[in-house]
Amino acid sequence: MSDQEENTERRIVEVPSSALLIREEREKSPILSEMVSAALVVAAETGLANLSAEELIRIGKTFYLKDGPGATDANIKAFSFFYQAAQQEHPEAEYLVYSCISNGDGVSFDYPISIQWLRKAAYNGSLEAVYKYAIYHILGGLGVPNWKEGISLLEFAANHNHPPSQNALGVIYVSTNIRGFESEIRLTFKRDYGRNLVDVPYSKSEIDYFIQNAKSDPKDGGWFLGKLYYFGLLDNENNYARIQQLIEAAAKLDNTYALLTIAYMYAGQDCIDKHLSREERINLPRKWRERAATLGNIEAKHFLGIEKLPEVSTEQRKEFNDRGMFYLKKSADNHNPFGLYNFGRFCCKHGFGTIEDSNGILLKAANQGVDQAWFCLAKNSESEIDKINYLIQGATRDDVACINELCAGYAWIKEYSNKISAFESILTHSLTCDLPRFKNFISRAVTGKYNLIGLDENSVNDVKNRVLKN
Numbered sequence: 001m002s003d004q005e006e007n008t009e010r011r012i013v014e015v016p017s018s019a020l021l022i023r024e025e026r027e028k029s030p031i032l033s034e035m036v037s038a039a040l041v042v043a044a045e046t047g048l049a050n051l052s053a054e055e056l057i058r059i060g061k062t063f064y065l066k067d068g069p070g071a072t073d074a075n076i077k078a079f080s081f082f083y084q085a086a087q088q089e090h091p092e093a094e095y096l097v098y099s100c101i102s103n104g105d106g107v108s109f110d111y112p113i114s115i116q117w118l119r120k121a122a123y124n125g126s127l128e129a130v131y132k133y134a135i136y137h138i139l140g141g142l143g144v145p146n147w148k149e150g151i152s153l154l155e156f157a158a159n160h161n162h163p164p165s166q167n168a169l170g171v172i173y174v175s176t177n178i179r180g181f182e183s184e185i186r187l188t189f190k191r192d193y194g195r196n197l198v199d200v201p202y203s204k205s206e207i208d209y210f211i212q213n214a215k216s217d218p219k220d221g222g223w224f225l226g227k228l229y230y231f232g233l234l235d236n237e238n239n240y241a242r243i244q245q246l247i248e249a250a251a252k253l254d255n256t257y258a259l260l261t262i263a264y265m266y267a268g269q270d271c272i273d274k275h276l277s278r279e280e281r282i283n284l285p286r287k288w289r290e291r292a293a294t295l296g297n298i299e300a301k302h303f304l305g306i307e308k309l310p311e312v313s314t315e316q317r318k319e320f321n322d323r324g325m326f327y328l329k330k331s332a333d334n335h336n337p338f339g340l341y342n343f344g345r346f347c348c349k350h351g352f353g354t355i356e357d358s359n360g361i362l363l364k365a366a367n368q369g370v371d372q373a374w375f376c377l378a379k380n381s382e383s384e385i386d387k388i389n390y391l392i393q394g395a396t397r398d399d400v401a402c403i404n405e406l407c408a409g410y411a412w413i414k415e416y417s418n419k420i421s422a423f424e425s426i427l428t429h430s431l432t433c434d435l436p437r438f439k440n441f442i443s444r445a446v447t448g449k450y451n452l453i454g455l456d457e458n459s460v461n462d463v464k465n466r467v468l469k470n
Helices: 003-010 018-028 030-046 051-061 073-086 093-104 111-123 127-139 147-159 163-175 195-197 205-218 220-231 242-250 255-266 278-294 298-304 314-333 335-349 356-368 373-380 383-396 400-408 409-414 421-432 436-446 455-469
Strands: none
Touching: 003 373, 051 073, 051 093, 051 356, 073 093, 093 127, 093 205, 127 147, 127 163, 127 220, 147 163, 163 314, 163 356, 195 220, 205 220, 220 242, 220 255, 242 255, 255 278, 255 298, 278 298, 298 455, 314 335, 314 421, 335 356, 335 373, 373 383, 373 400
């Protein structure tokens, strides 16, 4: 099958013509208009218009990021080649134009215009574009979250053997207890869900845009930014004070998603006020959900018992799980790191292997840079020595879950049969990594009245002296 035939097969729906998109770009962004005009001039002078899209892309890639990101001469040249190729409605070229604009590489950053190009590339068949456009739909980066469209796009890319889409779709199906994907709350409030779903980070330019948009639009932009922080997609640190401030401000402006999110935070352990009484933890979430129900949110009505949603049957849940594991295995077989991680952590639970099989797959994911896999390995481990070593491996890579387990899991450390060995391992690693909470744990866990792991002073000093000597 020729590339042209394959691209035609992948085309999903008709999209606006490139002429319309270019006209909109020029009207909305004078700087971008100048860059596009310059690209057309360069093309005319060098005879680029006579080259095929594939040749233009090949030449453009020799310049792209050659001298690093940003408005370098090499990136400006690369953008001119990609832009010319995109005039031929070549999906890869359209995706590269999106990439340049969304990162500010060789052209001025413009989020709305970058999304136009992403959409155009997606509906012309670029699987990378389809995947990313689907994630924007699911997370709400295009406004109100659109699960139906997002899942439809993911299925299209996954069935065309795109590993990240297979992983994302698999996580959605396996994680879900929701009713026909009409209710989003079950997925929205899993803290690790975002990191497991998405293995494409946002660019610095996009993050800056989201932050500015949250200031100008605290209702929708603030909720979206808060959710991205909550998912761990913008940094690896869950700063609940910042998250709660953003989401609560959006909730007060009647963003129904924010109302449900803040209700969940107050009801659980993610609220910054840890001194709420049991009664307050019941009444405050109810207040937020009542407001959401007043605004017509069906999920809030379900929580309050006003209107029951149909439950997913056991057969439907099994069908979701089997479908999810099918896609996760496909992603893992294609060596996608997140596919390996998610298939590894679910395979034993859903009957696709033993705990040994799970650990073997998780170790592959961990060695490919999926740092949260170390925590799963620690949870699966029956060996005390392996458990502490896995947690340390994750902690030294700044994995939040591993650090939290080491810093807060005093109970199992205290019961550790060889506490001296555990302390020596942790102390050794604390000296080689710049993790303030990790170091703070060392000082609190073994000194004076904060001796939380039960070592006597002589043992502590012996270990310290031995580690420092080495």
